[in-house]
Each structure stands twice: as C-alpha cells, then as structure tokens.
Amino acid sequence: MHPSLxxxxxxxxxxxxxxxLGATAFLATAGVGASLSGCSSSVPANGFAALRNGDLLFxxxxxPVMLDGAVAVETMPAAIDGTLKSLDASLDHLSxxxxxxxxxxxxxxxxxxxxxxLTGIWGSWENASPEAMRHFLERWENxxxxxxxxxxxxxxxxxxxxxxxxxxxxxxxxxxxxxxx
Amino acid sequence: xxxxxxxxxxxxRGWKTYNGAQLTDDLTLEAxxxxxxxxxxxxxxxxxxxxxxxKVLLIEEGPLKxxxxxxxxxxxxxxSLYQEGIGRMxxxxxxxxxxxxxxxxxxxxxxxSSFRTPQPTLEHWAKEHNVKGHSPAEMAPWFEKMEQRxxxxxxxxxxxxxxxxxxxxxxxxxxxxxxxxxxxxxxxxLGYCGMGCPTNAKQSMMVTTIPATLEKGGELLYLARAEKLxxxxxxxxxxxxxxxxxxxxxxxxxxxxxxxxxxxxxGGGINSPALLLRSDAPDPHQRLGKRTFLHPVNxxxxxxxxxxxxxxxxxxxIYSDHFQWKDGTTxxxxxxxxxxxxxxxxxxTLLGGFGQENARHMADLPRTHAMLALLxxxxxxxxxxxxVELRGDGSPVLDYQxxxxxxxxxxxxxxxxxxxxxxxxAKAVMPMHADARYVNSLAEARTLIDGLSLELYRTxxxxxxVMGGCAMGEDPKSxxxxxxxxxHQLRNLSIHDGSLFPTSIGANPQLSVYGLTAQLxxxxxxxxxxx
Numbered sequence: 091m092h093p094s095l096x097x098x099x100x101x102x103x104x105x106x107x108x109x110x111l112g113a114t115a116f117l118a119t120a121g122v123g124a125s126l127s128g129c130s131s132s133v134p135a136n137g138f139a140a141l142r143n144g145d146l147l148f149x150x151x152x153x154p155v156m157l158d159g160a161v162a163v164e165t166m167p168a169a170i171d172g173t174l175k176s177l178d179a180s181l182d183h184l185s186x187x188x189x190x191x192x193x194x195x196x197x198x199x200x201x202x203x204x205x206x207x208l209t210g211i212w213g214s215w216e217n218a219s220p221e222a223m224r225h226f227l228e229r230w231e232n233x234x235x236x237x238x239x240x241x242x243x244x245x246x247x248x249x250x251x252x253x254x255x256x257x258x259x260x261x262x263x264x265x266x267x268x269x270x271x
Numbered sequence: 272x273x274x275x276x277x278x279x280x281x282x283x284r285g286w287k288t289y290n291g292a293q294l295t296d297d298l299t300l301e302a303x304x305x306x307x308x309x310x311x312x313x314x315x316x317x318x319x320x321x322x323x324x325x326k327v328l329l330i331e332e333g334p335l336k337x338x339x340x341x342x343x344x345x346x347x348x349x350x351s352l353y354q355e356g357i358g359r360m361x362x363x364x365x366x367x368x369x370x371x372x373x374x375x376x377x378x379x380x381x382x383x384s385s386f387r388t389p390q391p392t393l394e395h396w397a398k399e400h401n402v403k404g405h406s407p408a409e410m411a412p413w414f415e416k417m418e419q420r421x422x423x424x425x426x427x428x429x430x431x432x433x434x435x436x437x438x439x440x441x442x443x444x445x446x447x448x449x450x451x452x453x454x455x456x457x458x459x460x461l462g463y464c465g466m467g468c469p470t471n472a473k474q475s476m477m478v479t480t481i482p483a484t485l486e487k488g489g490e491l492l493y494l495a496r497a498e499k500l501x502x503x504x505x506x507x508x509x510x511x512x513x514x515x516x517x518x519x520x521x522x523x524x525x526x527x528x529x530x531x532x533x534x535x536x537x538g539g540g541i542n543s544p545a546l547l548l549r550s551d552a553p554d555p556h557q558r559l560g561k562r563t564f565l566h567p568v569n570x571x572x573x574x575x576x577x578x579x580x581x582x583x584x585x586x587x588x589i590y591s592d593h594f595q596w597k598d599g600t601t602x603x604x605x606x607x608x609x610x611x612x613x614x615x616x617x618x619x620t621l622l623g624g625f626g627q628e629n630a631r632h633m634a635d636l637p638r639t640h641a642m643l644a645l646l647x648x649x650x651x652x653x654x655x656x657x658x659v660e661l662r663g664d665g666s667p668v669l670d671y672q673x674x675x676x677x678x679x680x681x682x683x684x685x686x687x688x689x690x691x692x693x694x695x696x697a698k699a700v701m702p703m704h705a706d707a708r709y710v711n712s713l714a715e716a717r718t719l720i721d722g723l724s725l726e727l728y729r730t731x732x733x734x735x736x737v738m739g740g741c742a743m744g745e746d747p748k749s750x751x752x753x754x755x756x757x758x759h760q761l762r763n764l765s766i767h768d769g770s771l772f773p774t775s776i777g778a779n780p781q782l783s784v785y786g787l788t789a790q791l792x793x794x795x796x797x798x799x800x801x802x
Contacts, residue, residue, distance in 0.1 A: 159630030176346060183356035183518050187662050227625065231705065239728040240364045250619035250629065255346035262630070264637040265582060265615050268343030269461055271274060271469040 132193065140181035140189065141174065144200040149174060149249075151215040155223040156249040160262050169253065177252035192248075195241050208238065274470050278337040278477060286485035288335070291494035291514035294525040300492065302328035303799070305510055305531035307497045307546065310376020311784035312768030313537030314476030315417070317484040319792040325799065327489040328529065329481065330512060332496045332542075333372035333519055336379070337477065341467035345616040348466035352380050354542075355666075356520070361657065362670040365727035366567060369735040370539060372519065374493050375477030377539065378781060381735070382464045382586040383453040383473055384609070385423040386778035387414045387786065391600045395650060400773035401744040403754045410786055417785035421474040422456040425449075431462070431584025433610050436573065436640045438589050440695030446593040451609075453585065454781070462583045462612055494519060495527050498665070500534065500550040500764070507534045507764050533799060536766045537788070540564075540737030543770040544659045545667030547741070547751075553760035556748045559741065560659030563669055564649045564775035565734035569681045570611065571688035572622060572632075573640045573697030574709060580637050586612035587779075594687060595777060601651050604680025606644040607778060608688065613641055621703055621731060641703075642692060644684030649739065649774030651676060656775075659740050673732070678725045681732075685723070689716040705729040736780050741770035756791040767791050 135143045153170045154161075161169040181189055198204045206212040209226040218226075230242035253259050260267055282288065289298065303325040306313045313329060321327045334351060341348070349357040354370040361368065371377035393410060396402040417423070430438065430450075441448040458472040471478045485491060494515045501509040514525035536543045544560035552559070591608040598605065613621070613636065621641065622632040632639070648654045657671030673681075685702045690713060692700045699709035700716050704723050710716050723730075743766075744750030747759040756771060758764040767788040769780050776783050 156625040156629075158625075159627035160633060180346065180350050180356065183350035183520060184358040185355035185666060186520065187664060187666055187668075188355055188358035224626070236363070236727065243728050244364070246623070246625055247620040250625065251345075251616045254615035254619040254633070255344070260615060263615050263618070263633040268463065269583075271343070271459075271461075 138174075138178045141178045142193075142196070145193075145196045146174065147215045148196065148199050149177070151218050151223060152245065153249055153253075155220050155227070156246070157253055158220070160253070160259070169258070172256050172258060173249060173253045176255050177248060180252065192244070195244060198241075274338060276337050276339045277471065278482060279339060281482055281485060287488070287490040288485070289490070289492040289495075289527075290335070291492065291512070291525070291527065292517045292523060294514050294523070294527070297526050297528070299528045299530070300328055300490070301530045302326045302490065303531065304328070304533045304535060305330060305529045306535045306537055307510070308376060308537035308539060308542070308768060309374050309476060309481060309491070309493075310371060310537065310539055310768070311378050311476065311781050312539070312788040313376065313535070314378065314480035314484075315785050315788045316535050316537060316767045316792040316795075317489060318480035319789060320796050321484045321487040321489040323796040323800075325796070327484055328531065329484065329489065329491045330495055330497055330510075330529065331374045331376075331491070331493040332515065333374065333493065334517065335374045335491075335493045336467060338467070338469050338471045341463075341469040343461070343463045343466050343469060345466065345614050348380070349616075351519075352467060362660070362668045363727060365673070366565065366671060366732045366734055368541075368565070368669065368737060369733065370541070370737055374481065374491065375475045378475035379467055379477055380465050381779070381781055382612070383455055384587045384590070384779040385418070385421070385452045385454045385782040388783040389596075389777050391596055392774065392777050395600050396773050400742065401746045401749070402773060403745055405754060405787070405790075410790070413786040413790040414782060417782060417789055418452075421454040421479060421785065423452050423454045423782065425452045426585055426588045428458075428460055428585065428588075430588040431581075432577070432579045433581040433584070433612070433640050434587065434589040436692060436695035436697070437591055437608060437610065437642065438695075440691030440693075441591050441593065443694040444691065446591055446691070448589055448591045448593070451588050451590050453588070458585065460585050462586055464586050465612065492527060496522070497538070497546050498549065500546065500552065502550060502552060502761065505760060505762050507761055510534060533763045533765065533795070535795070536741070536764065537768040539768050540740050540770045541659055541667050541669055543766060543768055544740040544751075545661060548659065548661055548667075549665050552758075554751075555760070558749065558751050561740065562649065562656045562742055562773070563659055563671070563740040563770075564656040564738045564772070565671060566645045566736040566738070566775050567648060567673065567677060567681070568643050568645050568733045568735070569684055569730060570621060570641050570643045570703040571685060571692060572701045572703060572709075573642070573692035573695070574635055574699040574701075575638045575640060575696060576698055577696075578637050579640045581610075581613035581618075581640055582615070586610075591691075594683075595647065603683070604646050604648070604651065604654065604677055605777075606646045606680060606684050608691070609643055609645065611641050611643050613639060623703065623705060623731065640692070640697065642688045644681070644688060645736070645779075646677060646680050646684065647775055647777040648677065656739055669737075673727065681730065682720060682723070682725055685720045686717065689713060689720065703731040736769075736775070738769045738772040738775050738780055741766045742773045743771040744773060755794055765791065765795055
C-alpha cells in the first residue's frame with residue numbers, strides 16, 4: 091500500500107556528488123567552496139531550530155508562490171510564518187543525513203555564485219518576482235539534470251506538506267479536521 | 272469518558288522499561304533473549320518467548336507513544352512515529368519509504384490490512400529460493416493463530432466512499448474484488464490508522480504482544496539505537512546500543528551494553544541488514560542487504576460529483592487482486608489494487624504542482640478519491656530489488672533502481688486504475704505524475720497515460736513495505752539465514768522480520784511477518800530449551 095509522501099528533501103548522496111562536480115566550476119571561479127564541502131553555517135536563525143537566516147530569505151520568496159491560490163493575499167504573511175514554523179519543526183526531526191542534504195539544497199540556492207546560473211535569479215531572493223520564481227521552478231522541474239528535478243520535487247513537497255499540516259489551511263481544502271476522541 | 276490507556280496503566284503497575292533519552296549513566300542489561308526491534312517480528316517473538324519462560328529484553332530505536340499521545344495530526348505523527356522523521360527515501364530520493372519507528376514499529380502506523388502470504392508466493396519460495404517448511408499447509412496454523420491473537424477478520428462495516436470506488440468499478444467491469452481483513456477490535460472507523468490509533472482498537476504490538484511480554488516480566492528499552500553486535504568467531508557476544516534524544520535524532524552520549532544468550536534481529540528491512548553490515552558480520556557470499564524489495568506504489572486520483580471525504584473511515588477495506596496472478600507468478604510485473612487515505616498534507620504532496628494548480632486540486636479534496644497499485648517485485652529476473660548501503664554516519668540507505676520491467680507494470684497499473692475509477696463513477700481521472708492533468712474520459716486517459724514519460728521524480732512513487740535483504744533459504748550461497756531464521760554463520764543469532772522474505776509478498780505484509788515469526792519463535796523456544 092501507500093503513497094509517495096515526502097515532506098522532505100531529496101538530494102541523494104550520489105546526486106549531490108554529481109551536482110557538486112558541476113558546481114565546482116562556479117565555486118572555483120568565485121573562490122568559494124565552503125558550502126558544498128560542508129562548511130557552511132549550521133547556526134539556526136533566531137527563533138528557529140533548524141532553518142538558518144539564508145534559508146529563510148529563500149523560503150520567504152518561495153512560499154507565497156507555492157501557496158498562491160490557496161491563501162488570500164491578506165493572510166499570506168501569516169501563512170508564510172506558519173509554514174516556516176511547521177517546516178522548521180519537521181526539519182528538526184529529520185535524520186542528520188537527510189537534514190544535511192536539505193541544507194545542501196538550501197546552500198546551492200543561497201549562494202549567489204550557484205543561484206544565478208542554476209535558477210536564473212541573479213539578484214537577491216527578496217527582489218525576485220513571482221514570475222521569476224515560477225520560471226525557476228519550471229526550469230528545475232524540466233531540467234536535464236536529475237539533481238534539479240529532485241530539488242524541485244523536494245521543495246514542492248516540503249512547502250506543501252508544511253502548510254497543509256496547519257489547521258488554518260483546512261478551510262480551503264474542505265477538511266473539517268480530526269474527530270474528537 | 273476518556274478512552275483507557277492500558278499501556279500507561281501497565282507502566283503505573285510497574286512494567287520494567289528504560290527510556291534511553293533519560294539515562295544519566297551508561298547501562299548494562301542482561302537477558303536470555305535480546306530482541307532488536309519491537310514491530311511485527313519483534314513483538315510476536317517477545318510474546319512467545321516470554322510465555323515460554325525466557326527473560327526477554329525488547330530494544331526499540333524509536334520513542335514510546337501510547338494512545339493518549341495520538342492526536343490525529345499529520346505533523347506530529349509523521350515526525351515522531353516514522354523512520355528518519357519520515358525523511359526515509361530511496362538513495363536517489365525518488366521513492367518515499369514509510370516505515371514505523373516507535374515502540375510497536377510499523378504496526379503502530381500501518382493501515383491494518385492483514386493478508387496471509389499468498390499461496391503462489393510460498394510455492395515460489397520453495398521452488399526458486401530453497402525455502403523449506405513454509406508451504407501453505409505448514410503455514411496455515413500459524414496464520415490462524417495470529418489472526419485469532421490480533422482479531423484479524425474481514426471488515427464488517429460498509430467501506431468508506433474512497434474504498435467503495437474499487438467495489439463499484441470492479442463490479443461494473445466484471446473484475447474480482449474482496450473485503451480486506453483488518454487487525455482491529457472495536458474499531459471506531461475514524462480513518463487515522465497511519466497516525467497511531469487513539470482508541471487502541473488496532474491490535475498493534477503496542478496493545479497486544481508487548482504488554483503481554485512486560486506482564487511476564489520482560490523488559491523494554493526504547494530510544495536506544497542498536498549500533499553494533501560484538502562478534503567472536505561464530506558467536507555474538509554482546510550488543511552495543513546508543514541512547515537517543517527524545518526526538519530520536521541525535522545520540523545523547525550514553526550507551527547501553529546488552530548481554531544475552533541468544534539475539535533476535537527484528538528491525539525490519541533496511542535496518543536489520545544495516546546492523547549486520549555495521550557489525551562486520553560474516554557475509555561470505557555478499558548477500559547482506561541484497562534483494563531488498565519495496566512493493567513500489569503508484570497512484571491515480573479520481574474526481575467525483577459526490578462527496579468522498581477520503582480522510583475519514585477505515586483507510587483500507589476493499590482490494591482487487593484481479594491483475595495479481597493472471598499471468599502466473601513470474602510474468603509481467605503484477606499488482607494489487609487498494610486505496611490510500613488522503614489527509615491534507617499527504618494529499619497536497621501527492622496531487623502535485625504548486626500555486627493555482629495545486630490550490631484547485633486541494634479545493635476539490637472532499638470529492639477526490641485515490642487508488643494505488645502495489646507492484647509485486649522480486650519474482651522475475653528483471654526485478655532484483657535494491658541494496659542496503661551504509662552512509663558516512665553508519666545509517667542505512669536503500670539503493671533501489673526502477674527497471675524497465677517495473678515501469679511497464681506501473682504504466683499498466685495507471686491504465687487499470689483509470690478504467691476502474693471511471694467505471695466506479697469518477698467524472699475525471701488524473702494519474703499521479705508531474706505531466707498529467709485531470710481528463711474526463713477513459714479514452715483521453717488512455718492517450719494521456721500512453722504518452723507519459725515514466726521516469727523518476729515525474730512519477731510519484733512510494734513504498735510502505737520493505738521486504739528482504741536478509742533472505743532465508745537453505746543454501747548459504749544465496750541466503751543469510753536458513754528457513755528457521757537461523758543466521759548461516761552466527762549460531763546464537765536469529766532474524767525474525769520481513770527482511771527474511773526472498774521476494775516481496777504480493778500483499779500487505781504484516782500478517783506474513785506475524786505468521787512466519789510466530790512459527791520461528793516457537794521453534795527457537797524449543798531449541799533454547801534443548802540445546
């Protein structure tokens with residue numbers, strides 16, 4: 091029985107190695123190697139257990155695009171905060187290996203030197219338009235690199251799962267919530 | 272009146288348990304039999320051996336959660352009751368693997384479907400994998416014993432609307448369908464089996480065999496990861512465990528040393544072979560972790576005019592095996608048809624897409640049904656399963672490739688599911704694939720499915736049944752244990768779990784694990800008495 095349910099990140103070790111090789115060129119050019127070699131910051135942002143400041147910048151740009159249509163404009167800021175809280179809690183319970191892979195995905199998205207070439211978004215995430223975000227997601231979904239297709243699938247599942255575990259999301263999907271026992 | 276919580280009452284009466292997370296010092300525990308893993312295999316073995324008078328120690332990596340803890344919320348359940356905080360997946364990230372990790376193992380979170388090992392599967396094992404003593408006739412009394420123990424019977428309540436689609440569609444098309452036997456007593460028909468049963472109706476190990484073991488003076492150690500067996504020649508001389516924090520994420524630094532006369536490995540597929548790999552156990556023919564099977568699952572959504580409410584009611588009550596054996600045991604990849612429950616978070620990931628597209632799918636959730644096909648892997652030479660490997664930190668990961676043979680089965684399953692869904696009243700059907708959309712007729716569905724590029728990531732794949740990796744069989748060249756679960760090279764180590772299966776089962780495997788391990792544990796109990 092059962093479903094493909096993945097709230098989590100899905101960079102495989104092998105996929106990641108492949109990717110790291112591809113990314114080496116960018117990293118070498120810029121003289122940065124810290125992130126992909128595992129030396130990036132692992133300090134959580136203030137008020138979070140797993141998400142780091144850089145992750146939050148990216149996710150705050152991603153979440154409203156993902157939840158467009160399911161959340162009214164006026165409640166979007168609260169929905170973003172709630173989704174981040176839920177996502178943070180689930181990352182905090184992941185196995186260390188899966189958390190590491192998730193952070194590597196965020197590192198690739200966070201470092202300007204890899205972000206531009208791989209996502210087409212050359213400026214900072216705060217300034218990325220929703221159109222540019224959708225374009226980046228479509229590009230990853232249809233990329234010839236399996237690693238980017240995997241990254242797309244991870245981002246979709248992480249965000250959607252985080253939002254729809256929250257009671258404030260249930261009115262939209264007609265779920266009355268669990269019964270009282 | 273609140274639902275009683277018999278496990279907590281037992282603890283209050285003095286059951287002997289150790290919480291790894293709360294250990295302030297290292298600990299040494301001794302027992303006649305140390306059982307690693309508290310799911311279907313470990314629980315069944317523990318009850319039988321403790322009833323036979325042995326001092327049993329059950330060791331579980333996950334937390335102890337009882338009915339009062341189950342709040343029917345997806346986030347809490349997924350992060351606390353599943354392996355790797357539900358992050359477990361195949362090595363390439365393409366197949367999500369749902370396995371329980373808590374006292375009771377997967378029996379705590381499975382959907383209660385309970386099938387005897389199909390006759391063709393048992394016959395195939397005897398013929399192709401040199402398995403002795405497990406013929407349908409020899410297994411029947413063990414299945415019957417466990418059916419009685421766990422209240423397993425065909426579900427008597429009418430199926431929920433989600434399951435009823437299989438019945439209606441199959442009747443319309445002349446395909447066979449049946450009612451699923453479930454391991455429940457006094458079930459409230461709520462629909463939250465995957466998040467822990469809040470009423471103790473599900474006869475999981477947490478409410479049956481483990482309480483019986485503790486009542487007999489057995490002991491339970493939880494939040495303790497079995498790290499390594501100490502091996503000297505052909506003998507296991509000890510087990511090293513690391514205490515885990517309350518989240519079951521990081522070791523606390525405390526260790527537990529276990530000494531026993533006999534060791535039973537019951538961590539299930541992936542975890543059992545991984546412990547042997549970490550322990551450098553003898554593996555002269557490189558069989559450890561090989562031929563690990565998943566019953567890969569694909570799914571199809573159907574949209575109805577009427578309300579389905581796929582989140583309520585017994586999650587699985589109707590199945591069809593119409594396509595399971597029609598080409599024999601070893602023909603093109605065959606499948607069993609069932610349904611998954613759709614709670615919002617799970618549904619949002621399965622229905623796919625984001626933004627407006629996903630929002631539309633989710634707005635339709637109450638009128639959405641989903642069907643799944645569970646593919647029978649391991650019976651054909653082009654279906655060799657995956658291999659368990661160790662990551663840098665010693666934790667296991669399964670490398671599982673989807674062969675062209677399997678993709679062919681997945682495509683046929685998409686066709687059959689769409690056909691049954693339309694026949695069962697669906698107004699629109701959508702295979703769960705990134706390039707699919709809802710289509711309004713079977714003809715359109717056929718064209719769509721034939722045109723889908725079936726590949727990893729675009730096709731949503733999952734598994735809830737990990738089987739194999741420590742295959743049983745009389746020939747040490749092809750099996751890790753003999754047909755009694757005795758390790759071929761280590762004389763005081765047995766394996767009692769789904770990792771023994773030489774192929775997948777072809778049905779939800781819990782009753783296969785119960786029946787087999789009841790047989791093996793009974794035999795082990797006799798051997799321990801007359802060494």
